[in-house]
Amino acid sequence: MGSKNPVTDAERERVRELHAAGMGRNEIATELGRSGRTISEIAKGLGLSFARAAQVQQATEIRTADLADRRTRFAVELQDLAERELKKVNAPHTYFDWGGKDHDFDTYEAPEPTPSDKRALLGVIATAVDRSLKLSPPEQDTEGLAAVDAWLKGMMGG
Structure with missing residues (x-):
């Protein structure tokens, strides 16, 4: 051939x-x-x-990169969810009620959620932000930290 x-x-x-x-x-x-x-x-x-080892290593690296990308995208979705829920904390809120002897369905608009509903919203927000940060932690500002460290050492005389 x-x-x-x-x-x-x-x-x-x-x-x-x-x-x-x-x-x-x-x-x-x-x-x-x-x-x-x-x-x-x-x-x-x-x-x-x-070589099998090289193929396994390459496949592992690709899979690891794909998972990191998926975690980052999911962290963004969680952050978006937290921001949407935060807008609801002080916004007008629609309540509904189903009941009474005639089993009526009623709705009413409140100027903002009740304190217990605000706590529930804040719980959702806190959980979403916490999980988002665990999936995609913020990068450390090493240059800023080094500058602060140098400034502190200078102020303290070395």
Whole structure:
């Protein structure tokens, strides 16, 4: 098979895709109609390896990055939820009542939630913010901390 046409960029990209999908060298060779040696050379040129440990490490790194991205997106959703609920704390609130001897359904508008409803809203807000911060902690301002530390040391004479 050594006399086959030169390897194309499309084939290189396809090797990258199939490798990322977890296919082995021989499977990719069969898929592309190339020799195993050719696939190995393409993979080497792309910085890919068919060593199992390298594949597991690469898959683990990708999975870890994906999970970090999902946690960050979920943390943003929790922060959004907290902000929406915070707007309700002092806003007009609609209450409803179902009951009485005729089982009437009534609604009424209060200028703001009752104290117990405010506590419930604040509980939701606190939980959402807490979980958001645990999923995606704020980055430390190391430059600012270093500047404060230097200033304090200067004020205290070293």
